[in-house]
Amino acid sequence: MSQCDFYIERKHRRCGMTCRAGTARCVIHAETTDKRVPCPLDPNHSVWENSLHKHLRKCNKLKQRHLNDGEDFFEEDINTSDADSSLNHSSLNYEESTQDVLDSIALVEQICQDFPEIPIEQKTNEYMETHRMLQLPSNKKHALQQSSLIQHMVDSGMLGPHRVFIEFGCGRAELSRYVNQVEILRGECEEASLPKFLLIDRGTNRMKFDKKFGDDSLELANITSGRSRVRRYRIDIKDLKLAALLEEERTHVTISKHLCGAATDLTLRCLHKSGLQRFGGICIAMCCRHCCAPGEYINGEYIRALLSEHHSQLSYHRFFKSLMKMCSWATCGRRQGMQDEDVGDHFTGLTVSKREELGRMARRILDEGRIKWVKDRGFDARLVKYVEQDISLENVAMLVMPKFCLLYTSPSPR
DSSP: OOBOOOEEGGGTEEOOSBOOTTSSSOTTTOOOSSOEEEETTEEEEEEEGGGHHHHHHHOHHHHHHTTTTTOTTBOTTTTSOSSOTHHHHOOOOHHHHHHHHHHHHHHHHHHHTTSOOOOBOOOOOHHIIIIIGGGOSSOOHHHHHHHHHHHHHHHTTOOSSSEEEEEETOTTOHHHHHHHHHHHHHTOOOGGGSOEEEEEESSOOSSOSHHHHHHHHHHHHOOSOTGGGEEEEEOOGGGBOGGGTOOTTOEEEEEEEEEETHHHHHHHHHHHHTOGGGEEEEEEEEEOGGGOOTTTOTTHHHHHHHHHHTTOOSOHHHHHHHHHHHHHHHHHOOOTTOOTTOOTTOTTOOOHHHHHHHHHHHHHHHHHHHHHHHHTTTEEEEEEEOSOTTTOSOOEEEEEEESSOOOOOOOOOO
16 A cells, blocks of 8 residues: 655645555545535535545444443533523624724733732642652653642642542543552542543543552552442533432532633533532633633633623624634644744734733633632632642633532431
């Protein structure tokens, strides 16, 4: 099997896919009268137009859509907003979008001038420092983030006996794995009260750590129940009816490292619909605000109030879209070799460092709305920079604790 000979101009290289039998091209670049069209179930892949009907009957995306049919924890779109869904999909032409961003810059600066600085609190967990760090020969960035987040959980009282840790957007579940190790070695839990873990992710993940929970428990404390304390659910957060998975007589703690875009808002709504009073803490390291959705944002009223307070003529949708655009500047605006004072051909005429600053301001506005939403529901909540920026550009976490932490108990039967 040979490599496709199609040359991809924008990547300055040949296609890396394998040729179709008897041709010099792959299925994507084959010279044929038939054409490939996006799959209606998932436009991220394509299919031959004359085979589309057959493909739709066996596409993996069809199977995924019905994976949880009939399960008591599945209810389609239960956690989506009641707001006008067209907000998420309304499009602006390039000139409108560009002008909205330019009009929003001064407004973003005005809003943020009253915000206090978020404190940098990079903490170190002793176990992570003495064990996990030593296993890494070079790149310790993820371990440093995990170490700080876990110690923030410890200091906030989120760890302890009879906990269920729910990791949203868990991926391989690395954060939960190290929470489990720390809990075991803290020695405060009998085996029956060791933590349980609910792992939530909509994707399929390779090299998962699920089995490691059992291996670690056996190695660290000769405990055989490690793997049985872990349940993984492949489900989109928007469809998760979490109340069906919660356990009586246990405190539930929500955790996540780099919960992307609108997933943070869906998670907060999911927790709210499951009864926030049942949770003994939330620790979410947020990420990718440029992937948020105006219709799914948890506190649209906060943004609208800011627009009214500052007498802006921008609509909620147009300002939110501008915030999303600016958020990308905080993490994606500096090409290799650019210096702080470089402008390049950017439409704003602003330097790289100024755009990055505005990007962090835009992120802050969205995060402040989330924090206010949680506080309005009776919780203590704050933002913290849990690592330095050179470790992660996405370095802000939301720490939430109930003012009165009670174990959930079901009502007594009458």
